[in-house]
Amino acid sequence: MKRWRSKFNQEQEQNTPNHTTSSDKNLSGNLTYDLQVIKKEIGHNSDVKFREFQLGETTVQVAVIFIDGLCDIELIQTHIMGGLMLGLTSLATKQQLEDDIERQSERLSKYIKNQSLSVCTLKEVHTIEEIKMGTLFGSICLLVDGLSECFLLGEASTKSRGIDEPDSEALVRGPRVGFVENLCDNTALLRRSGRNQNLSILGFEVGEVSKKELVIAYIQGIAEPQLIEEVKKRIKRIKIDAVPDSGYIEQLIEDNYLSPFPQVQSTERPDRVMSALMEGRVALILDGSPFALIVPVTFQMLLQSPEDYYERWIAATLIRMLRFVASFISLFAPSLYIAFISFHQGLIPTKLVFHIAVTRGGVPFPPLIEALIMEVSIEVLREAGLRLPKPIGQSLGIVGGLIIGEAAVEAGIVSSIMVIVVAVTAISSFTLPQYNVGIALRMLRFISMLFASVFGLYGVVLFSLLLCSHVVKLKSFGVPYLSPSAPFRFADWKDFIIRGPLFLMKRRPKTLQSKNSVREK
């Protein structure tokens, strides 16, 4: 991918010299000539429309260029054309205008800008390139004969879907709100749920060929300035042609691309983003993607769900502990099974050993192969279930789980205890609130199975040491991944495995070293 990208950069550099001549041209001021140039550049597009008219009762020609579908027709008709064709004469007499036009076109430009166009967003540009970009991205271009500047009015307005609860992060209790694709709607949601005057939202542009707006949000005074600078630095470092989704941004700014663990959290829920911002983290929202990114990420965040905070603390604590146990099971259950069955039969409780020996009697495969067969089948079923339409997907899950597992046991391919182990593993992995953690654990499960099949229990220990070594070295934007367990910050433990009662959680997490450390202020 790296090589492909650098090659593309080289090609781009070779291509651009040819384009500089025409696009960097400035507007001449002569409407017909300018229109000709513009038509040559973008007139071939079927959705680009041109409309020429006159300024009020004068003889000045004006042209409006827009993209049908991207622009608000109402805006063009009522405010732009209406303002220029009809409203102008109510401000000045025809003679005054003609005098202005002949003598000082600057006054005319001010006139149009300040007194006749009742449009919110207005930008003055001078080059053909900017007009191209502006029009093709949804603004309306206004050219006036005699003026060497062009006005870009309005912005793209698209139809967006309604604000719904995201499917991937459904909660039992909590606001049923999720981000949508439109950036303005998303930042509006954030502002509304925050209502904080210190909430800062800075805009960046990413993508060399196909540009998109990326916004970082943080709360000034709570987020550490060093963190904000680091985020800005990494965004500026992004060099890619197009960014279809925030997943690309995540992969381009993360610390360690070789690690199976996510170093950036993605979420569709504004309440999650807002609480992260209140802790001192930074959020990134990309136009066109409902998934917002939160940095930095620590391990404890991956096993948390906003629901933990909306329920009372005892229940939330127990559920969190359950999640920890479930993630442990989902990672180690098959490998422990393989280790005990293959190497350490003596360590299993006696009654169970007899039972296992009986059920495994007819199975032709060694435990590793048996485990791999079942695990791979479950993964295949899971992927298949994602693509199928909802009603079929549900029943396939049940069919696949029960009947195929049952049939496999009858056929003698796997033992029934293996089916139990795999089923427990799969169900445990569903308790994890984040999808990318689930994927990481799924991958690691296979590696731990390999270790267990070669070295038994010692292999499982080796694997966990290796995993710990890796996670201990991992950092997300300068924050060690395993905070608060390593480096040990006791104060943050009240939100790690347990969830302390709210009145105890007065301080922001020490791991983020925020200046504003007391919450109540």
Add this chain to the structure above:
Amino acid sequence: MNSNPVDRISTYQVIMFLANFILGAGILTLPRTLTEKVGTPDAWIGIIMSGLFIILIALLIVRLCKKFPNESFYQFSQKLVGKWLGIIISMVIIIYYICLSAFEVRSMAETTMLYLLQGTPTWAVMMPFLWIGLYLVIGGINSIARMLEIIFPITVLCFLLVIFLGIGIFEIDNLRPVLGMGIKPVIKGLTTTSLSFAGFEIMLVIYMFMKEKKNASKAAIFGIGIPLVFYTITVISVVGSFSVTGVVSQTWPVLTFVRSYEITGLFFERFDSILLVIWIMQIFATFIVSFFAAAIGMAQIFNKKSFHPFLFAIIPIIYLVAMIPEDINGVFKMGDLLGNFSFYTFGALTIFLLFVSFVKEKVNGKM
């Protein structure tokens, strides 16, 4: 090597370093070696006494290190006794650490092969262990410190759990009479007990990495105090359950202790698997610290900025040294040798260097 400003460890992490380094391979055989020497069930008194003595020596070490806040032992020894003598002393210490790493790996391999993997060749057991250690230590002292912070609570919890579950077979009479033969046998066993605290000297190397150097004495006291409590509990439980004669007849008394009680009805009937797992992790902790100490020593002697090439160079040496003992008895002999060496050498060295530093100060002060 200049101390990299990024690589700083907190006081808690220093305590972890000390505690983990001391709690190494020795604990499994400690009750036996001790009771053999002492002969009475008062070995636990010997542990407490030697523990306090070791804490004293550690405080002396801290005193010495405070005079050279940004240098490790390898560097300031050269300053104190001249370049060549300092280098010779450092080389000896580095060889000691290499041998210690090899001993840890080998004893871990022996136990694993005995209890978990009967058919696996030694090299297959040792090599992944060494490579994973290498992967971790490349990350520098911060990674090691964090790893120790994770390993330590797990090992402590599980170990205490496993020991206390054996309360069923514990008989207080096996520990009586207390000081029945007088204090003399205990004194005889003092050197052996001190050997189990080998590792207290790591403060010489990590002092320069501390973030808050004024807490070094506190760190030393806690860092040695925790293994002290551990060892005491272990020896009391094991000797109390087996009695003196029982203990000396077991090669690995602690493992036998864990195997000898059964809790029916729970998921595991036998808990020695947990103990072994924990113990392997603890050995890993000790191994990485001594590995790091050796590599950093070499880097500082040769005045190189990064110790990574030395890591790669030392690993095969460790492997070769670990393969030297032919069987378990050879391993034990090696352990004894190392323990003796550590105690006497570091004890003497500290006093000697402290003396030299006082003399130098006096001389410089006069001039």
